Ligand code: HEM
């Protein structure tokens with residue numbers, strides 16, 4: 001069972017619509033065609049050290065995607081702010097990771113909008 | 124000089140608190156060692172051969188006297204009374220305890236310093252010309268832009284887990300004192316008519332595949348900088364290789380895809396990102412620039428310096444090596460050598476740090492710089508004060524008159540500290556310095572850059588040394604390869620391997636043969652080693668290094 005993390009803590013899966021899964025090596029040229037969708041796009045993080053998903057998310061949002069965007073896989077609580085700032089709405093993690101890094105560790109970064117240099121410089 | 128805004132202050136404090144939490148979560152098992160690793164690295168904490176090492180950023184090489192004193196305090200309180208200044212404008216503390224590190228980071232935050240992104244696969248601390256703001260030859264002071272880039276890249280959500288580390292260097296002068304051509308991105312401030320902009324290079328780097336950066340944009344308007352950097356790094360984040368860590372740097376991405384394709388992808392991404400930046404960054408930059416306004420230079424008469432020079436040969440020898448032209452005629456830039464013959468290049472004791480801080484307060488408007496050549500700089504000293512500065516440096520054992528000479532060697536920590544080392548590098552540097560001093564040839568040889576690395580990673584910049592020395596391991600025995608003709612300046616070149624390597628105790632005799640050949644071959648004292656090498660090519664120098672082969676071939 002995986003756990004869905006949002007700013008207010010852990011949740012069970014509550015999406016029952018179609019899901020578009022994207023691998024980290026998705027050709028970015030394919031993103032604009034997905035931007036009109038309204039469903040859930042889920043970008044895989046096979047390893048926490050693979051940061052491609054952050055750029056894919058930012059580019060999807062820049063292309064106008066307004067649906068739900070989820071980072072799924074080996075994402076650390078310490079990366080929650082990065083995920084939110086890059087445009088993800090939520091993170092999906094496996095149960096063992098959720099047990100090791102409980103909700104309070106994720107909620108410690110629910111203030112992801114604070115101390116954001118890039119947002120401040122962009123205006 | 125730059126003072127933290129409330130925003131910076133709140134950020135750095137929050138970051139210290141986060142790291143304190145991460146250390147606790149490592150200890151209670153919430154974080155595995157594998158997961159903790161990148162988190163400690165992006166806060167500057169390495170695991171070395173014998174202990175942890177904390178790498179603290181000297182942002183764009185600039186330090187205030189109070190910050191230098193705090194580094195001395197940290198060295199005394201949590202380390203063994205010294206620190207090591209590196210080629211990356213960092214200071215490394217070699218012996219901190221993991222559980223003390225959050226307190227050390229707190230002590231750094233007290234003086235507006237940090238260790239953020241001094242390691243890890245993120246954008247590292249931006250390095251700059253160490254004469255910035257003082258040099259007579261600069262178009263503009265690069266530090267305000269370096270600070271802008273520091274802010275933009277700090278904790279950048281998209282760029283904390285890049286394929287590999289990412290280093291940006293910037294210079295405001297045509298003379299390249301920041302080795303911008305050997306960085307992932309090199310920036311040079313240039314002027315076109317009345318417009319200020321940047322010449323942007325990409326894909327330089329040393330390591331096991333040394334490459335010189337290529338121009339991706341000859342003139343980038345000032346206001347486009349952050350979106351353009353963002354476009355380069357985003358393109359690299361998706362395109363860079365993640366299957367092989369030795370091919371993961373942007374230099375390989377650019378090399379494998381070709382600069383044309385990389386430029387096209389970057390420009391397309393730039394067109395998408397540019398509209399997101401509203402121009403607020405330029406207002407913030409203007410605010411930063413105001414903080415870097417030069418100090419109120421004293422208008423003293425330099426005559427006493429000229430008078431002292433005439434009668435004091437020690438002062439004369441030191442001044443000849445240590446001074447560089449300042450933009451004000453009655454001031455000079457003073458380089459303080461951290462390369463006393465036989466000492467570890469770049470090491471400074473806490474006492475020396477305090478002496479330097481005091482000198483900066485008394486004679487240097489409170490400012491200090493750290494050079495990538497591992498020396499300390501007093502960027503603004505009135506010429507009238509130079510005799511006093513020299514006298515005080517002499518008293519503190521900091522007046523070695525060898526800046527730019529053979530013994531002003533860049534050396535990485537090598538086998539003495541580094542877990543990746545294949546050979547010693549510090550003792551080679553020490554041995555060369557003391558040997559050439561003993562035989563009295565150092566001044567005769569003149570300007571020369573020797574750079575030494577203890578393994579193929581090239582932290583000691585050996586590829587861009589006029590003479591590069593690379594320590595390898597051949598079946599358990601140290602073996603040193605010599606490269607010739609490298610150059611880290613605006614005439615950047617990667618040195619060429621001279622031939623088979625030398626055993627540890629053959630290195631100094633080999634370099635001596637090489638340099639005696641140079642002395643015999645040069646046209647005049649004015650022709651430096653690198654100039655003679657460029658004129659004559661490698662053959663006569665190889666013949667000196669390998670006399671046996673030369674004889675066999677004859
Ligand atoms: C714990 C000690 C250190 C470790 C583990 C380490 C590790 C590395 C590695 C693995 C590389 C090669 C990167 C690549 O080719 O992709 C590298 C490059 C480099 N490091 Fe270090 N390093 C250490 C200390 C230092 C020190 C003390 C300095 C400064 C004196 C330094 C400055 C550099 C520079 C300038 C490069 C080459 C430029 C480039 O990135 O291409 N490193 N380091």
Ligand code: SF4
Pocket residue numbers: 535536537538541542543544545576577578579580581582583
């Ligand atoms: S060049 Fe090698 S030995 Fe020297 S510091 Fe870098 S990784 Fe260590």
